[in-house]
Amino acid sequence: MEPQDDTGALLRQARPDATPREAPLDLDSILRGGYRARRRHRALIGGAATAGVAAVAAVLAFSVGVFGLGDAPERRQEFPPGDPLGFDPAQAGYPGPAPDVWDERQPALDEALRSAFGDLAVDGGFLDADALDYERPADEEVQDRMDEGMGYYAALAELGYRDLPLQFGPWSSEATEAQVHLLGYVAGAGDGAPAVFEINALAPGGWTAEPGPTGTEAFPRHLISDEPSWTGEAPEFSTEELDDGRTLMVADHGCALDAAVVYPNGSALRSSWDLGCPDGAARELSVADLTEAMLAMPQIEYDTSALAPVGDVLDVPDGWPWDEGWEAEAAGDAAATFDAATNALGEHHPGIELLSSGPSQRGDEGGQVVHAFSGTYRLPYEDEEDIPVTAAVTYFLPGGWLPGLAPEGSGGAPYLVACGHSDKDDTCEEMEVAGRTVVTRTFGVGDSHSYGVLLYDPAGWAVELTSAYAGHVEGATFDDLVETVLSLPAPVYDPAAYAQD
Amino acid sequence: MKSKEQQEAEFRSFALAQRDALRRQAYLLSGDWFEADDIVQKALTKAFAVWRRIDPVGAPAYVRRIVVNMYLSHRRLAWVRRERASDDVSPSRSEHPQEGVDLRLEVVAALDRLPPRQRATLVLRYWEDLSVEDTAEIMGCSAGTVKSQCAKGLGKMREILADAAAPVRA
Incomplete structure (x- = not known):
C-alpha cells in the first residue's frame, strides 16, 4: 500500500503549524469600513428597488408589444445612439471582466429574454416545456449573501439561480493576448443541457459588424459569419438596415441559424441555433x-x-498548446536546470536545500500555456519568528509572455508581473542590469515582507525568485535576493525548439 | 435596540476573542499569512456592517462562513491564481523542519491543485476537524455535498500524489 492510498490520514498529518503570528488587528479601520458598507447597502437597496420597478414596467410594456396587442415591437422601443467615443470601438476593449457587483439590469434582461425567446425555444424543441419554471430569489436573499462576501452573480449561484435556461450571465472574452476584454452577457439552454443554442449580448468594443469568421483568433472579432461554418457550404446570408437605426443580419445554414442585431448605441446581440447539424435532431426554428x-x-x-x-x-510570442504529456517529457530538462540552479544558489547561500522541482504548464488545460520549471527551496536562515525562510524559483521558457512590468492599470497578462493588480499595497521597479531587464515586486504586512525578483534574459527565458519572511534576515535581504537571481544559470532546454519567427 | 456605542463595544469584544481562530482558519484555507490577514480584516468589516442583524450566539459560525467566502472570492482573482500557479508550493507557507517535511509539502501542493470549494471542504474537515454538518453550515451547502466534495477531493489528491511520486524530486 502506498502512502497516498490513505489520503485522508496523509492530509491530516500534513496540517501546517497554524499558530497565529502576532499581527496588529486594526479594529478602528474595521469599524470605519463596516459603517461605510452600511451606508452603501442602504443606498444600494434604495436604488435597486427604484430601478427594478422602472425596469419591470418597461419590460412588461415591451412584452405586450411583442406578443399581445399587435404593435410592432420596434415601434414601441427606442434605440438612442450612444455617446461619441472619439475612437473606433472595434479597435478597443475593456481592461478586464466586469466587477461582480449588483447588476440592476439583470432581472429585466432575463424577463426580456424569456419574453422574446421562451416560446420559440420550447416550441422548437430547444428547451423542455418546464425548463423556464424557475423563480428569482428575493433581493434581500441576494443581498444577505453579498454581505457574506460574495459578488452578485456568485450570490445568485449560491442561491441556485445561475446557468438556468434562457438566463443571462456575465460574459467576457480575452482578446489581443489578454490585453483587452470584450464584455456582455450570455445565455443558453442551461447548465448540463446540450448546447443547442446561445444568445450573446455584446457591449460596444472589440468587435465589428463586418461578417467574417466568428472564432476568437481575429481582432476585432466578427459578430456573424457569411462563410461556411456549420456545414461545408456557405449560408444564405442577408443584411437589413432598419429605419430605427438597427442592422439585422441572418445566416441560414440549413441545419442551423445564426442572427445578429447591431444597435445604434454600438452594442449588439447575436444568437446561434443548432437545428440538428451534428446530431440530426429535428429541432425547428x-x-x-x-x-x-x-x-x-x-x-x-x-x-x-x-x-x-x-x-x-503587442507582438506577443505565441504560447504553447497545452499538452498532457509535456511535464513527463520535460522532467529531465527541469531536473538538470535545478541541479545547476542549486549549485549556483549554494554559492550565495551555503546549505540551501531543494525541496521540490518539476516542469509545469501555466494556463488553462486545452488552451495556450507558458512552459515553466518550478522549484522550492529552504534557505539556510530563520526569520525573526524562528521560521525557516523558503523561496520559490521559477524558470519561464520562451513563448506566451512579454518581458518587463505590465503597464499600470493593465490586467497583467501577457506580462509575468504586474503591480497594483491585486488588493495588496505592492511596489514594483524595473531596471537594467548588465543588459538584462530586472523587475522587482515587494509588499509588506506589518513586519512581514514579500519579495519577488524577475530576471529577463535576452535569449528569451526568464527566472523569478520569490520569498517572504518576517523582520530582517541577514543574507536574504532584498538586495541579496536580487544578486542571487542575477547569478542563476540559464535553464536547460532546446533553444531551437523554442525559436519563433 | 442597542446603541451605536454598545454595538461597537460588543463587536470589539467579539473580534478580539475570535481573531486568532479566524486567522488560523484563513491561514489553513489560503496557506499564506498575508492573505489570511487580508481575509480576516475584510470578513470582520463585513460582519460589522451587518452586526445589528447577527445573532450573538451564531456570530462565530457566521463570520467563519464569511471567511470561507472571502477565501473563495480571492481564489477567483486572476492575480492570486497566477501567484499560486498549479504546481508551486507557496514560498510563504512556512514549515518547521521535521521528518516527513517533503511528503508534507507534496501533500499540500496536491491540495493546492484542487478546485477552491473542494480544497476548502477538505481543509475544514481534515485540518479544522469540523464535522460534516458543521462544514456544510460554513460552506452553505448540504451534508451530502460535503461528503461528495470530500470523496472527489481525496480521490483527485490520490491521483496527483501517485503521478507526482516519480517526477518530483526532493
Whole structure:
C-alpha cells in the first residue's frame, strides 16, 4: 500500500503549524469600513428597488408589444445612439471582466429574454416545456449573501439561480493576448443541457459588424459569419438596415441559424441555433420567428467608461498548446536546470536545500500555456519568528509572455508581473542590469515582507525568485535576493525548439 | 435596540476573542499569512456592517462562513491564481523542519491543485476537524455535498500524489 492510498490520514498529518503570528488587528479601520458598507447597502437597496420597478414596467410594456396587442415591437422601443467615443470601438476593449457587483439590469434582461425567446425555444424543441419554471430569489436573499462576501452573480449561484435556461450571465472574452476584454452577457439552454443554442449580448468594443469568421483568433472579432461554418457550404446570408437605426443580419445554414442585431448605441446581440447539424435532431426554428425574437430584444445600455483603444497590438510570442504529456517529457530538462540552479544558489547561500522541482504548464488545460520549471527551496536562515525562510524559483521558457512590468492599470497578462493588480499595497521597479531587464515586486504586512525578483534574459527565458519572511534576515535581504537571481544559470532546454519567427 | 456605542463595544469584544481562530482558519484555507490577514480584516468589516442583524450566539459560525467566502472570492482573482500557479508550493507557507517535511509539502501542493470549494471542504474537515454538518453550515451547502466534495477531493489528491511520486524530486 502506498502512502497516498490513505489520503485522508496523509492530509491530516500534513496540517501546517497554524499558530497565529502576532499581527496588529486594526479594529478602528474595521469599524470605519463596516459603517461605510452600511451606508452603501442602504443606498444600494434604495436604488435597486427604484430601478427594478422602472425596469419591470418597461419590460412588461415591451412584452405586450411583442406578443399581445399587435404593435410592432420596434415601434414601441427606442434605440438612442450612444455617446461619441472619439475612437473606433472595434479597435478597443475593456481592461478586464466586469466587477461582480449588483447588476440592476439583470432581472429585466432575463424577463426580456424569456419574453422574446421562451416560446420559440420550447416550441422548437430547444428547451423542455418546464425548463423556464424557475423563480428569482428575493433581493434581500441576494443581498444577505453579498454581505457574506460574495459578488452578485456568485450570490445568485449560491442561491441556485445561475446557468438556468434562457438566463443571462456575465460574459467576457480575452482578446489581443489578454490585453483587452470584450464584455456582455450570455445565455443558453442551461447548465448540463446540450448546447443547442446561445444568445450573446455584446457591449460596444472589440468587435465589428463586418461578417467574417466568428472564432476568437481575429481582432476585432466578427459578430456573424457569411462563410461556411456549420456545414461545408456557405449560408444564405442577408443584411437589413432598419429605419430605427438597427442592422439585422441572418445566416441560414440549413441545419442551423445564426442572427445578429447591431444597435445604434454600438452594442449588439447575436444568437446561434443548432437545428440538428451534428446530431440530426429535428429541432425547428424559422428565419421569420428568429428575426421577430431578435428584434423584440431591447437595446442594452452599457458602461463604456473603461473602454479604451488597443493602440499598437503587442507582438506577443505565441504560447504553447497545452499538452498532457509535456511535464513527463520535460522532467529531465527541469531536473538538470535545478541541479545547476542549486549549485549556483549554494554559492550565495551555503546549505540551501531543494525541496521540490518539476516542469509545469501555466494556463488553462486545452488552451495556450507558458512552459515553466518550478522549484522550492529552504534557505539556510530563520526569520525573526524562528521560521525557516523558503523561496520559490521559477524558470519561464520562451513563448506566451512579454518581458518587463505590465503597464499600470493593465490586467497583467501577457506580462509575468504586474503591480497594483491585486488588493495588496505592492511596489514594483524595473531596471537594467548588465543588459538584462530586472523587475522587482515587494509588499509588506506589518513586519512581514514579500519579495519577488524577475530576471529577463535576452535569449528569451526568464527566472523569478520569490520569498517572504518576517523582520530582517541577514543574507536574504532584498538586495541579496536580487544578486542571487542575477547569478542563476540559464535553464536547460532546446533553444531551437523554442525559436519563433 | 442597542446603541451605536454598545454595538461597537460588543463587536470589539467579539473580534478580539475570535481573531486568532479566524486567522488560523484563513491561514489553513489560503496557506499564506498575508492573505489570511487580508481575509480576516475584510470578513470582520463585513460582519460589522451587518452586526445589528447577527445573532450573538451564531456570530462565530457566521463570520467563519464569511471567511470561507472571502477565501473563495480571492481564489477567483486572476492575480492570486497566477501567484499560486498549479504546481508551486507557496514560498510563504512556512514549515518547521521535521521528518516527513517533503511528503508534507507534496501533500499540500496536491491540495493546492484542487478546485477552491473542494480544497476548502477538505481543509475544514481534515485540518479544522469540523464535522460534516458543521462544514456544510460554513460552506452553505448540504451534508451530502460535503461528503461528495470530500470523496472527489481525496480521490483527485490520490491521483496527483501517485503521478507526482516519480517526477518530483526532493
